[in-house]
Amino acid sequence: MTRAVDVLVVGAGPAGLAAAARLAAAGAGRVEVLEREATAGGVPRHCFRPGFGADARGRALDGPAYARRAAREALRAGATVRTGVSATGWAGPLTLDVTAPTGLERIRAGAVVLATGARERPRSARLVPGTRPAGVLTTGELQRTVLRFGPRRERIGHRAVVVGGDPVARGAVRTLRAAGVEVAAVVTELPSPVVAFAGSPVLVGAVVTELLGRGRLTGVAVRGEHGRTIVLRCDTVVFTGDWIPDHELARARGLPLAPGARGPVTDRGFRTAEPGVFAVGNLLRGVEPALVAAAEGRAVAGAVLERLGGRPWPAAGVPVTAVGPLRWVTPGLLGPEAASLLVRPERRLARPVLTVAQDGVPLRRERLDGTLVPWRSVRLGARWTSGVDLAGGPVTVDAEE
Template sequence: MTERVRVAVVGGGPAGLTAAAALAPAVDGDVLVLEREPETGGIPRHSDHPGFGLRDLRTFVSGPEYARRLTRAARTAGARLETEAMVTGWAGERTLEVTSPRGRRLVAADAVVLATGARERPRPARLIAGDRPDGVHTTGQLQNLVHLGRRDLGRRAVVVGAAAVSWSAVLTLRAAGCRTVLMTTEYARPEAYTAFRLPGRLAFGVLVRTRTRVVRVNGGDRVTSVDIENLGTGARHRVACDTVVTTGDWIPDHELARTGGLDMDEATLGPRVDTSLATSVPGVFAAGNLLHPVDTADVAALDGRHVATAVLHHLSAATPLGATPLPAAALVGGVPLVAEPPLRWVVPQLLRPGGPPPSRGRLLLWSDAFRPFPRVAATQD
């Protein structure tokens, strides 16, 4: 069976829900959000602490409340939200293969928005040696256990990473009665904004060790300790703990983008986009942390709001699905953007003549080096 919709949004997190809320009132036809989890809302759904909604909703609420507000806004706008629906592949031009408890079907759309987000690399992908005891989690696993599964944790935790999400893990551990005794980062400075870092250290007394890494996890049935290495001296010491949380080190959930034949960026590992967030495939757009792993939920939501304008422009110019597409010349061209060290990547990766400004009116760049007063130089070949 093939279902036809005007717009299919893959991913019901902040970017996908915000895009759907903007598109549904303006589109003549269905806007369908396909979400693989039992509920929409994405990662904020199980981040049960305040700090969400500042940039997009001009508010300051908990993650679950933020997820509820975005879900309510999309549904009220007229979008159709389908949960437990996994998009497993493509069956042709802007046609998705969908599997759910209700069966398998095809969904054909005039425009597709990929908002599949990003995930943290687990311990095996980080090549941390040692035993395989219980008590090692990613931030997402931790938050699911505490806020959704209501499972008790240990009493002493080591957090790997010092980004904003790492402090989210500290808050979750604290809610479960588990104290963070150490936070490690391989960088010379913690990756989190000062607004996260200083209050966290002062309020929770977390010791942050820079230029260090966890090289081994020890334990039988349960974690008993980790071995920490100083990257400058090579010296190692053992820290007693019963819980380890690996945070950050994100990778986009890019499998659907890859199998769809989209041009991929080697640095971000997500699809290449122009300033409108259009990909290399006509009628397929991308938004949120699929593009730039990883930024805050409200920044991803603003991507969703931004991409809606490009989708509407595409729908007004494009012919219906299966008819003659736009001329190829309208889909090519532009000036590529390339990041050079110490910058790791830049998003978007393409400027088109006459194109719109990028999301939030700025380019997003990631630096591997700390600069207190950065100055970015742009050159054109």
């Protein structure tokens, strides 16, 4: 039996909940959110640190408080949020097969908003050889362990190595220390850490080449920047960062994925190549702060309401891609209205000159103050794309020092 809703949102993280709240409040009809986890809120549920905005009294919110507030706002606006429910595949252009605690369902929607977020690549996907001992975690697994069992060292380990050099790695170090776990070292491929790791040795330009131990991890082999390999004794290793979009549902529908970003290609209204299907948040390119993802969730509401109101799906716009030392750019399509661009570099770039060009002709070229870094995106205002010719060829965004 097929059940109908007006808007089906897949994913109850910051983007999905924000989209549902805005759409329900705007009178979009029946707005239903599906979340495969037991609790709504997404990754912030596991982030026990400030940095998620403030409450009505101006007090800083940590991740769990932010997640609870986002879920409350969606419910108060009139959206239905269902947890423990997974969208398993497509039964038609705007129809999804769903597995729920009560059994199998099929849901047809007037519009589908994909907000499935991003995930960390596990050790196996990072091609780190060795055995498969206990004690090998991602940041998310570490945080979920603490959330479930509390900061208990016997559940995590006694001596850990953290792999990464960005703010996510620093969060893992803090979590480990709060659990009473000694941090033996932080290992990063970067030539210098991007944040301070007070009290922990930092090995720069280094990679983990092997995991040692059977049953339980006993150490990791690390190749340093000069090619020498050492063994760090530990019973826990935490791989941090290296986020990839959770794009299986998008791929199953045949949506084109953007190079570099590895998320669905969208225009400035978050429309995909499939009429009626939208994509928002960290599904588009891996991880951005929760507040950025939530802003995109709110922003998609306008285009969704237009779709529900009968506005025709626009023709595909002009493709835009990142080249040179830039990893990705979103949106991946430019239409009649100038759009701001979000770009992320592959490496550190000091005061780079950015160029937006079409058919080899620069549309705008400007030197940026400051330094671009691989763990933080930069937004280029709509003026950067105001000269795009919709009848012209692809647009590129490049950078040079």
